[in-house]
Amino acid sequence: MEQSVEILSDWLNSHVNQTIVIEKHELADLDIIHFKLESVDYRSSGATIDDYLDDALVLIGSGDTKNKSGELVPLPQNSFEIAVSGMRFSPSDDKRFQVDTDRAKYIFSIED
Numbered sequence: 001m002e003q004s005v006e007i008l009s010d011w012l013n014s015h016v017n018q019t020i021v022i023e024k025h026e027l028a029d030l031d032i033i034h035f036k037l038e039s040v041d042y043r044s045s046g047a048t049i050d051d052y053l054d055d056a057l058v059l060i061g062s063g064d065t066k067n068k069s070g071e072l073v074p075l076p077q078n079s080f081e082i083a084v085s086g087m088r089f090s091p092s093d094d095k096r097f098q099v100d101t102d103r104a105k106y107i108f109s110i111e112d
Contacts, residue, residue, distance in 0.1 A: 004087045005042070009057055011097050012040045012108070019111040020059075022080065026104040034072075034111060035063035035080055043081075054083040082106060 012020070015037060022033040038061040059080040064072040086102035097108040 002084070002087070004089060005055075005057065005084045008082075008084075008087070008089065008097065008099055009040055009042065011092070012037065012057070012059065014094075015110055016040070021109045021111050022063075023107040023109075024104050025106075031065055033063050033065045033075065033080065035059060035061055035075075037061045054085045056081045056083050058082075 016039060018037060020035050020037050022031075022035055024031045024033070037059055039059075041058040041060060043056045043058050059082070060078060061080075062078055063075045063080060065075060067073050082099075083101055083103050086100075088100050090098040090100075092098060095110050099106045099108070
């Protein structure tokens, strides 16, 4: 696991059993997810049979996202994946962490 991935993993692990707000900016799309984090795992692309899957941090827990109507909708699975290819991050603190990857920009914050 690359050092930048470990840094994010450590930050996330320090917030297990808390609700994390994940803002995912991808192309012109913004998703906001409220995710009750239970654990963090790492999936290597070499460990899968699907060639299209990248290395990823896998957040285990439960969450909701807002649909286009503004209603909270449960995530379809008890996990949320963050593809880590090209990961770089901005200065962060204990309450907020910003990450850019080849696919998206993520802003993680702790829900009060």
